[in-house]
Amino acid sequence: xxxxxxxxxxxxxxxxxxxxxxxxxxxxxxxxxxxxxxxxxxxxxxxxxxxxxxxxxxxxxxxxxxxxxxxxxxxxxxxxxxxxxxxxxxxxxxxxxxxxxxxxxxxxxxxxxxxxxxxxxxxxxxxxxxxxxxxxxxxxxxxxxxxxxxxxxxxxxxxxxxxxxxxxxxxxxxxxxxxxxxxxxxxxxxxxxxxxxxxxxxxxxxxxxxxxxxxxxxxxxxxxxxxxxxxxxxxxxxxxxxxxxxxxxxxxxxxxxxxxxxxxxxxxxxxxxxxxxxxxxxxxxxxxxxxxxxxxxxxxxxxxxxxxxxxxxxxxxxxxxxxxxxxxxxxxxxxxxxxxxxxx
Amino acid sequence: xxxxxxxxxxxxxxxxxxxxxxxxxxxxxxxxxxxxxxxxxxxxxxxxxxxxxxxxxxxxxxxxxxxxxxxxxxxxxxxxxxxxxxxxxxxxxxxxxxxxxxxxxxxxxxxxxxxxxxxxxxxxxxxxxxxxxxxxxxxxxxxxxxxxxxxxxxxxxxxxxxxxxxxxxxxxxxxxxxxxxxxxxxxxxxxxxxxxxxxxxxxxxxxxxxxxxxxxxxxxxxxxxxxxxxxxxxxxxxxxxxxxxxxxxxxxxxxxxxxxxxxxxxxxxxxxxxxxxxxxxxxxxxxxxxxxxxxxxxxxxxxxxxxxxxxxxxxxxxxxxxxxxxxxxxxxxxxxxxxxxxxx
Numbered sequence: 001x002x003x004x005x006x007x008x009x010x011x012x013x014x015x016x017x018x019x020x021x022x023x024x025x026x027x028x029x030x031x032x033x034x035x036x037x038x039x040x041x042x043x044x045x046x047x048x049x050x051x052x053x054x055x056x057x058x059x060x061x062x063x064x065x066x067x068x069x070x071x072x073x074x075x076x077x078x079x080x081x082x083x084x085x086x087x088x089x090x091x092x093x094x095x096x097x098x099x100x101x102x103x104x105x106x107x108x109x110x111x112x113x114x115x116x117x118x119x120x121x122x123x124x125x126x127x128x129x130x131x132x133x134x135x136x137x138x139x140x141x142x143x144x145x146x147x148x149x150x151x152x153x154x155x156x157x158x159x160x161x162x163x164x165x166x167x168x169x170x171x172x173x174x175x176x177x178x179x180x181x182x183x184x185x186x187x188x189x190x191x192x193x194x195x196x197x198x199x200x201x202x203x204x205x206x207x208x209x210x211x212x213x214x215x216x217x218x219x220x221x222x223x224x225x226x227x228x229x230x231x232x233x234x235x236x237x238x239x240x241x242x243x244x245x246x247x248x249x250x251x252x253x254x255x256x257x258x259x260x261x262x263x264x265x266x267x268x269x270x271x272x273x274x275x276x277x278x279x280x281x282x283x284x285x286x287x288x289x290x291x292x293x294x295x296x297x298x299x300x301x302x303x304x305x306x307x308x309x310x311x312x313x314x315x316x317x318x319x320x321x322x323x324x325x326x327x328x329x330x331x332x333x334x335x336x337x338x339x340x341x342x343x344x
Numbered sequence: 345x346x347x348x349x350x351x352x353x354x355x356x357x358x359x360x361x362x363x364x365x366x367x368x369x370x371x372x373x374x375x376x377x378x379x380x381x382x383x384x385x386x387x388x389x390x391x392x393x394x395x396x397x398x399x400x401x402x403x404x405x406x407x408x409x410x411x412x413x414x415x416x417x418x419x420x421x422x423x424x425x426x427x428x429x430x431x432x433x434x435x436x437x438x439x440x441x442x443x444x445x446x447x448x449x450x451x452x453x454x455x456x457x458x459x460x461x462x463x464x465x466x467x468x469x470x471x472x473x474x475x476x477x478x479x480x481x482x483x484x485x486x487x488x489x490x491x492x493x494x495x496x497x498x499x500x501x502x503x504x505x506x507x508x509x510x511x512x513x514x515x516x517x518x519x520x521x522x523x524x525x526x527x528x529x530x531x532x533x534x535x536x537x538x539x540x541x542x543x544x545x546x547x548x549x550x551x552x553x554x555x556x557x558x559x560x561x562x563x564x565x566x567x568x569x570x571x572x573x574x575x576x577x578x579x580x581x582x583x584x585x586x587x588x589x590x591x592x593x594x595x596x597x598x599x600x601x602x603x604x605x606x607x608x609x610x611x612x613x614x615x616x617x618x619x620x621x622x623x624x625x626x627x628x629x630x631x632x633x634x635x636x637x638x639x640x641x642x643x644x645x646x647x648x649x650x651x652x653x654x655x656x657x658x659x660x661x662x663x664x665x666x667x668x669x670x671x672x673x674x675x676x677x678x679x680x681x682x683x684x685x686x687x688x
Binding site: 178 | 499
């Protein structure tokens, strides 16, 4: 729940508050346009305009109806500009509360709250799914890291059977069981080794590719990732880190990816990093490539809206996991299970 | 880290503080006896006596050495009463800091920080371990609950291969996989169903039994659980809930277990519940049976010390998971993998 200051403000600080409100629009799954006293004017029209630009669903709530009721005149005026639900409400007496909840329920898009299956479209009930999960020093003692947990649960939710093993037991598994997994998902780091053991007719991908589908713009990422092969001397690359507190991600975004990219391409590249959800550079088309982090702390919508100015300007976009897969030479094989056409 | 008020206090409140300090002794893996100014007298001797009674390892730290150094005389006096490490230290200047850390490192027992394998003694490298994990409404969306996570990780840590499935896929697994698991671990709720499918020559147990070994006094629990069969009209049963904030555990301890026990035995039983780590009743031998919760929020030592007054008085002790297994008629089969002799 984000409570903004609205946009009817003035002065230097006021302008900052307005910008903050407009930024918030890009991140929410549904907005509530709050008015009162039958006031509906330019500020409200500007907001409706912004909602439209950002594909943000919204409802209109006329508050303080215990003091001044929403008039037919105002309602008709609002209806000239929107098809959104309009509810008369009082936060003090709670009049209209159920109507507000109903309006929200009908307006928030299903995809915002329905949990999306990770691999449900790739497997059938009763299938075997093999997860290769190396245990490294980053994994907390006695626990499975979140992507592994989520994948196991997703397999079970799809009524399939999950096999979990370390890469060291992979060979033994194929030698001793007569199971042919419907798909093998491995930690990216072990991909090079795993692909030498998994038979070619078994689909093989990585956790990072699977999770790119959950939090990002998968098809654009696929195109954008392949643009890595076309980078030239002097190209600028923007790296977006959605949160500011994951030290290991910071290391990946600021040290490892720039190093790997420079080494892989052999070009002189320039990198900018932006951390958190702060302002993006205005000159989006200065950049050849944007690399977004996995976005584990933000919503899909936040990621998509943050990348929109770039994809609108036809700047290539990808994310950490897919870029790393590409740089490790595992990208095309790891994409096969998703039936995306291979590079021509 | 528990910072106690010590035991040199007076008055009503002082006495409460002293009791609190003495209670803390029962729960810690190592104590630091803090003295200063070469004062070492009856309070310290009483504490050393308490450490001994509770099997609590400890070190002696003489603080404020920047003001008054530990004298040879004091040191020799202390050495008359203990073989524990004695370190001169200053919390202000940090003099002696490394020596304190070394002394702690040598004194804290290994079992306090070494993570104990759940089933490492029951399986070999390369074995298959089958976990049956029903997905019920209590499991948070997209996650595996902690005991399942810990079990999967334990299998991997032992370089074995983990198969995870819901009970609905169990039959298919045995029909199609040609794998013979070294052990099957199931959620207790599904045990009745699972045992009809798992062949008799494959060891089968439940998560609750496996975790009883981690947090409790397993062998005493086994004996105590069997005492359920000998309960008589009028027997008193004490239920110990180690924490106060798990609503679903509260329901198990206050409603379900009393109901199931009464129904199973057909006797008129009396139940007391104690929540948190507060005072135990003094008349321990009033009780025929003590049932401890799983102890997920406390240490093994806390559980063991809390049960000690009862086991010392030969009151039967068990825990939630094992009692429930017994009441569901799955106890003896679920114990087989642990080579505990069956009831004669």
